[in-house]
Amino acid sequence: MKNIVMFCGKGGVGKTTCAAATALHYANKGKKTIIISTDFTPSLRDIYEIEGVEKPAKIADGLYLDEIGYEEIERLWDQKFGPEVYGVFSTVVDISYEEFVAFVATIVPGIRDEFMVDYIRELSESAEYERIVWDTAPAGQTLGLLGMPSIVNEHLKPAPRIYSRLKASRKTKRSVLDVIKGWEELSNKDMEFLRSDVEFNLVTIPEALAVRQLDDIIGEFQSYGLNINNMIINHVVKDPDCDFLRTKAAMQQGYISEISAKCGGNQRILYMFPYEVKGMERLQEAERVLFANDLST
Ligand SMILES: Nc1ncnc2c1ncn2[C@@H]1O[C@H](COP(=O)(O)OP(=O)(O)OP(=O)(O)O)[C@@H](O)[C@H]1O
Numbered sequence: 001m002k003n004i005v006m007f008c009g010k011g012g013v014g015k016t017t018c019a020a021a022t023a024l025h026y027a028n029k030g031k032k033t034i035i036i037s038t039d040f041t042p043s044l045r046d047i048y049e050i051e052g053v054e055k056p057a058k059i060a061d062g063l064y065l066d067e068i069g070y071e072e073i074e075r076l077w078d079q080k081f082g083p084e085v086y087g088v089f090s091t092v093v094d095i096s097y098e099e100f101v102a103f104v105a106t107i108v109p110g111i112r113d114e115f116m117v118d119y120i121r122e123l124s125e126s127a128e129y130e131r132i133v134w135d136t137a138p139a140g141q142t143l144g145l146l147g148m149p150s151i152v153n154e155h156l157k158p159a160p161r162i163y164s165r166l167k168a169s170r171k172t173k174r175s176v177l178d179v180i181k182g183w184e185e186l187s188n189k190d191m192e193f194l195r196s197d198v199e200f201n202l203v204t205i206p207e208a209l210a211v212r213q214l215d216d217i218i219g220e221f222q223s224y225g226l227n228i229n230n231m232i233i234n235h236v237v238k239d240p241d242c243d244f245l246r247t248k249a250a251m252q253q254g255y256i257s258e259i260s261a262k263c264g265g266n267q268r269i270l271y272m273f274p275y276e277v278k279g280m281e282r283l284q285e286a287e288r289v290l291f292a293n294d295l296s297t
């Protein structure tokens, strides 16, 4: 059992809802849990209906929440990597530090994506929490985030040859080659972390467009050597008792079979509720449905 559980999928399918219910599940089981969002338009505070701005925020006993926004990522990135990357960059280009940070933020956003993976890896290593539930932005951004470590690695391959011809300025504490080697190691470490420590849950709904996108998403994960561990089928109609719901349920049935065939049995179902899933009581209900057959965790 992996201690970090990530939720991904296309827009609006219920990633945040499933992540919130799953975090509640672990906390109910007595595991100290943090739910962390790297979606830049986060909604977890609304879903749990908590106010206040503490970071991390306490939701209930053993359940905490942290939302990481753009500004925070920029600040943390700046603290951890900024001066070092600037050290390398400023050997080639005459640029002030402030201009450089703005440049990185706008032109090379991928570096910050990698930093998110790194941030969660460090949180995991700190062993502060027994479970980390990771809610992400809609599929496009998530996959960019996953690919980042290997992309950075790829781009850095020719770098030593180029940089080794340049003399590092006096301001640079470590040699340029050392710094590049450090980035490479970091990329490998983050990729390894994703492969070995993170459980991936792909959330989908039984509708044509969502099902069609599944192959692309699964394929992209595989291209990074990552596997989807569980599929969650959300918005499933239960006990249809009118023509409207019977028609919808019949339509869903075909798609559910298709999804099941793709995921080889590792699937959970979340029924469609007649209300939005918001507040503790409703999240508990979603948790009961999602983990109805689960005796292990
Ligand atoms: N099973 C369900 N029954 C009823 N409403 C649901 C269910 N699952 C999700 N919802 C509602 O659908 C809306 C979208 O859900 P959610 O925010 O979890 O999706 P998301 O995939 O995280 O979206 P985004 O891609 O924007 O991050 C919310 O209002 C949520 O309450």
Ligand SMILES: [Mg+2]
Pocket (backbone or CB within 6 Å): 015, 016, 017, 039, 043, 135, 136, 137
């Ligand atoms: Mg969401």
